[in-house]
Amino acid sequence: MGVVNVTPDSFSDGGRWFDTTAAVKHGLVLVSEGADLVDVGGESTRPGATRVDEDEELRRVVPVVRGLAAEGVLVSVDTMRASVARQALAAGAALVNDVSGGLADPDMIPVVAESGAPFVVMHWRGFLEGGNVKGVYGDVVGEVLDELHARVDAVLAGGISPDRVVVDPGLGFSKDSGHDLTLLAHLDRLHALGHPLLVAASRKRFLGRVLAGPEGAPPPARERDAATAAVSALAAHAGAWAVRVHEVRATADAVRVARAIEGARAGTDAPGAQAPQAARNTPHRAEGTR
Numbered sequence: 330m331g332v333v334n335v336t337p338d339s340f341s342d343g344g345r346w347f348d349t350t351a352a353v354k355h356g357l358v359l360v361s362e363g364a365d366l367v368d369v370g371g372e373s374t375r376p377g378a379t380r381v382d383e384d385e386e387l388r389r390v391v392p393v394v395r396g397l398a399a400e401g402v403l404v405s406v407d408t409m410r411a412s413v414a415r416q417a418l419a420a421g422a423a424l425v426n427d428v429s430g431g432l433a434d435p436d437m438i439p440v441v442a443e444s445g446a447p448f449v450v451m452h453w454r455g456f457l458e459g460g461n462v463k464g465v466y467g468d469v470v471g472e473v474l475d476e477l478h479a480r481v482d483a484v485l486a487g488g489i490s491p492d493r494v495v496v497d498p499g500l501g502f503s504k505d506s507g508h509d510l511t512l513l514a515h516l517d518r519l520h521a522l523g524h525p526l527l528v529a530a531s532r533k534r535f536l537g538r539v540l541a542g543p544e545g546a547p548p549p550a551r552e553r554d555a556a557t558a559a560v561s562a563l564a565a566h567a568g569a570w571a572v573r574v575h576e577v578r579a580t581a582d583a584v585r586v587a588r589a590i591e592g593a594r595a596g597t598d599a600p601g602a603q604a605p606q607a608a609r610n611t612p613h614r615a616e617g618t619r
C-alpha cells in the first residue's frame with residue numbers, strides 16, 4: 330500500500346503532493362513501483378495536528394481518488410469522516426482506512442457497511458487532538474489486542490462483513506518507540522484476531538530512534554526508507570496482509586524476497602500443502618492491479 334498524503338503538513342511527506350495533479354501523478358508512480366493499493370488521505374494525524382475541516386478534506390481527497398480510480402488504480406481512502414468515505418467510495422475508492430477504528434464519526438460504520446467495502450480498523454486511544462494521549466500500557470500487546478477486538482466487535486455489530494475487516498496495530502498512535510517495537514515483535518499474536526493485518530511503520534518515529542542509537546539524533550523521516558523496507562520484509566514474513574509505505578520500490582522488493590523465502594520454506598517443509606503466508610492472507614486484494 331503506497332501512501333499519498335494530500336496535506337500541507339503530514340509528518341513525513343507533508344506538502345509534496347498537495348496539488349491534485351501532483352498527487353495523482355505520484356500515486357501512479359507508486360503503482361509503477363509495485364504498489365497494489367494507493368492510500369489517499371487529506372488529514373494529517375501527526376501529534377499536535379488540529380483537524381482539517383470537512384469541506385477542505387473533501388476538496389483534497391475526492392479529486393485525487395477519482396483521478397487514480399479512473400486510471401484503474403485500487404484506491405484506499407484514509408479518513409475518519411463518514412462523509413469523506415462516502416464521497417470517496419462514490420468516486421471509486423475500494424477500501425476505507427480509518428485510523429480511529431470507527432470511533433471518530435458514528436456514521437462511519439453504517440456508511441462502510443452499506444457500501445460493502447473493506448474497512449481497516451486501526452488501534453488508537455486518542456483520535457482527537459493530542460495524538461499520543463493515553464500511551465500507558467502494562468502489557469502493550471495484550472491491551473492492543475483486547476482493544477482492537479472490541480473495535481472489531483463494534484464494526485461487525487454495525488453490519489460490516491467479517492471478511493471485509495482488516496486490523497492494524499496503529500504504530501506510533503498512542504504508543505512510544507518501545508511499544509511499537511514490542512508490537513512488531515509479536516505480530517503473530519495479532520493474527521489471533523482472525524483478520525488480515527496491515528502494518529504501517531513507514532518512516533515512523535521509532536525507526537528514527539532505532540537509527541539514531543543511544544546518543545545520536547534521529548535521521549529525518551525521508552532518510553528512514555531502508556529501515557522501512559526492513560520492517561516491511563519482517564512484517565511480510567510474519568504474515569502481514571499489507572504494509573503501508575511512502576517509498577514503494579524498496580518495500581516491494583523486500584516483500585517479494587520475503588514471499589519467495591516463505592514459498593521455498595513451504596516447498597521444502599510440506600510439499601504442496603502450504604501457500605506462502607502473505608498470499609494466504611489476501612482475501613480483499615482486488616484482481617488485476619499489478
Ligand code: PMM
Pocket residue numbers: 332334339340341342373374375407426427428449451497499500527528529530531532573
Ligand atoms: N499512519 C498514518 C496515517 N494513516 N493508517 C493506518 N491504517 N495505519 C497507520 O499506522 C497510519 C495510517 C500516519 O503516517 P503518515 O502521516 O506518515 O502517512
